[in-house]
Amino acid sequence: MPAFRGVDFYQVDGLLTEEEQLVRDTVRDWVQEKVLPVIGGHFRAGTFPRDLIPQMASMGMLGANLEGYGCAGLGAVATGLIMQELERGDSGLRSFASVQGSLVMYPIREYGSEEQRRRWLPAMARGEAIGCYGLTEPDGGSNPGAMRTRAVRKGDRWILDGAKAWITNGTIADVAVVWARTDEGIRGFLVERGTRGFSSRDHVGKFSLRASVTSELIFQECEIPLENILPASRGLKSPLSCLTPARYGISWGTIGSAMAVYDEALSYAKTRVVFGKPIAGHQIQQAKLVWMLSEITKGQLLNLQLGRLKEKGLATPQQVSLGKRNGCCVARECARLGREILGANGIMDEYQAGRHLCNIESVYTYEGTHDIHTLILGEAITGIPAYQG
Numbered sequence: 001m002p003a004f005r006g007v008d009f010y011q012v013d014g015l016l017t018e019e020e021q022l023v024r025d026t027v028r029d030w031v032q033e034k035v036l037p038v039i040g041g042h043f044r045a046g047t048f049p050r051d052l053i054p055q056m057a058s059m060g061m062l063g064a065n066l067e068g069y070g071c072a073g074l075g076a077v078a079t080g081l082i083m084q085e086l087e088r089g090d091s092g093l094r095s096f097a098s099v100q101g102s103l104v105m106y107p108i109r110e111y112g113s114e115e116q117r118r119r120w121l122p123a124m125a126r127g128e129a130i131g132c133y134g135l136t137e138p139d140g141g142s143n144p145g146a147m148r149t150r151a152v153r154k155g156d157r158w159i160l161d162g163a164k165a166w167i168t169n170g171t172i173a174d175v176a177v178v179w180a181r182t183d184e185g186i187r188g189f190l191v192e193r194g195t196r197g198f199s200s201r202d203h204v205g206k207f208s209l210r211a212s213v214t215s216e217l218i219f220q221e222c223e224i225p226l227e228n229i230l231p232a233s234r235g236l237k238s239p240l241s242c243l244t245p246a247r248y249g250i251s252w253g254t255i256g257s258a259m260a261v262y263d264e265a266l267s268y269a270k271t272r273v274v275f276g277k278p279i280a281g282h283q284i285q286q287a288k289l290v291w292m293l294s295e296i297t298k299g300q301l302l303n304l305q306l307g308r309l310k311e312k313g314l315a316t317p318q319q320v321s322l323g324k325r326n327g328c329c330v331a332r333e334c335a336r337l338g339r340e341i342l343g344a345n346g347i348m349d350e351y352q353a354g355r356h357l358c359n360i361e362s363v364y365t366y367e368g369t370h371d372i373h374t375l376i377l378g379e380a381i382t383g384i385p386a387y388q389g
């Protein structure tokens, strides 16, 4: 596969620090050398490239923005650039890093006891322990407030009953952060692999995120020691707070996916000769490439400003929603256009466009669907919530 040349029409690189560029280039080279040669095979086979985890860990990609406990403590922009490059490789790989860092390490850091932090965070940063995050239930994910999974305290145990669906890393996780209704409201629990009453199985038949593990978690009178509750978790705002950093990573990652398909489509269009000249010389194909470039450039600038706001502690969840919603739209349309430019070859998995096109359907749906982010933004600008009407 030809080396990725980068997409930087507006000299956005010049707005990055040297450290940020170094982080980006290190991950970019690694994706080129280690991910792209194998990811198509994993997508075809429906397997997750587990052997890449130690390499991701050694480069500080797991929980990259967290401080202490063996984490890299990178800034928001550097962390975003990691996500951009990972998703340029494959959305499944970025999903793994997002879940591990934002959805599991973050709540343990934020709501866990000191003992829980010491036990899990360094091991997760080293990639020796894998986590998953169980919020969505089979009856619906858009309204987590309707969750049915329940934990009841009995003596020195919590007894957990219920099910979670569509859980990334579910069957390979050593620990699941599980959200359940209790008499005190919604609380988070650490459910360890092998706990009695806890089982998991993979969703089979996916056409999207095939190089990622997606599973159901089932809890039947599952006994959890008292010390496995996340002590500082309180109410629905705790699980929702984890979604904001994950959505931030998606805002960057999706632009990485769009960059991958744009780069591929541009190379292809310059060499594919139809009607006596390269298809890049036909106006309609140029219009498609220009649309892709414009949206990628706008997405890069949006992400950079979002990252700078986050570094100052000023980014709001609604601004993150706009970034996630925008990135998914851009990546979805770029993958469709890239596939189109490749003609029949675009349906083959030796090219990237089809894989990104399929993957982005999941990214468009998880971490709040496009519709839900529209409603979040609609409420932000009008002051009127429209979720139920």
Ligand SMILES: Cc1cc2nc3c(=O)[nH]c(=O)nc-3n(C[C@H](O)[C@H](O)[C@H](O)COP(=O)(O)OP(=O)(O)OC[C@H]3O[C@@H](n4cnc5c(N)ncnc54)[C@H](O)[C@@H]3O)c2cc1C
Pocket: 099, 133, 134, 135, 136, 138, 139, 140, 141, 142, 143, 165, 166, 167, 168, 169, 208, 209, 214, 362, 365, 366, 367, 368, 369, 370, 371, 372, 386, 387, 388, 389
């Ligand atoms: C590959 C993959 C990995 C995932 N990983 C995880 C994970 O690790 N952990 C986790 O907890 N979850 C995970 N999810 C679940 C994901 O977050 C949910 O699928 C998502 O929140 C949507 O929920 P749903 O699929 O139940 O759709 P539903 O909530 O049933 O929504 C169906 C449709 O109705 C629309 N809709 C819903 N409410 C409204 C409304 N008020 N107004 C207008 N339209 C509305 C939605 O936009 C959508 O188009 C994953 C999903 C996928 C596909």
